[in-house]
Amino acid sequence: MLPSTPLTFADRLIAWQQKHGRHNLPWQVADPYPVWVSEIMLQQTQVATVLGYYERFMARFPTLQTLAHAPLDDVLAHWAGLGYYSRARNLHQTAKALQNNIKKTGNYPQTLDEWQALAGIGRSTAGAIMALGLDRFGVICDGNVKRVLTRHFAIDNDIKKATTDRLLWQLATDLTPHKKSGQFAQAMMDLGATVCTRNRPSCLLCPVQSTCLAHQLGDPTAYPKKSKPSKKPTHHAYALALYHQDQLLLIRRPNKGIWGGLWCLPMHTPSKPESLGEQALYELVATNLTLGASLCHTLTHFRWHITTATCCVGIDELKTITRCLQKWQIDCVWADQKTQATLGKPAAVTKLLATLG
């Protein structure tokens, strides 16, 4: 009798996924639109958090066309709380580009390069759309996949280095089968999310345990290897709550940078002035401010310790402030509570507003 062919890494994972993987996620359909939206939401965000946002987003923008035709403010309002708002702006811009593509060609882009050329779509997202949304060959190598691979092959190199990234992409490409790349991608994502988890991998349940070097070495959580991050500095800021009667001043943040395009209280961070306009606004009202609640918000490069500073202004000051903001080309609105509720705001600002009553 001939010895049976050993099962490949992909065979073992796909068989495991069919029995034990996730099959009921709302974006698990062979359609590029939901796959793309979910992939963008899942960048930096856990499935459990994304589910509610995804349902609400798709209820409001059920098709590519509804998203492409929606005002950006509406898209940002449905993204508020998910963070990394450039993702929402790119999603909106790309929806318009995809709609044009469909008008011209009758279809979604069909190649990896075309997808990667669109705003906000990186190599792994493009691979996921190809494999899961279009049932073509596509490779994913996101954080979950990188964790599985560094453990399975006991890769000692610093995960943050470009050379490690290249190596992991090469491994992911070599391991992805040409015929079932969608099923393989789903299996890798499921394994990383449910079995080979960051802090407590369940190696006993793992379909590739027999060949996993990190398991054999007895310390899977030692992988991936990372150089120690430097401590984030803390910057203190005032969030100016300027009221005229029941109207509160909100300004729109510039598209580039923190909370890009969202409506916020004007901020003044003495150690890190972001906008000369906001700094000058602070100076206009500084002597009349009353300090209130604080919160700490962690961003990619620093921690922001924000304290509300309230001031009531009369009609003349309102006019002066509005004129100054227009001169500094800052979009502003004096909004009552009903209007505030319709504007896309970062979650940290919503929390600060709640403390103002």
Ligand code: SF4
């Ligand atoms: Fe991860 Fe353990 Fe499976 Fe290795 S055996 S891939 S460490 S869950």
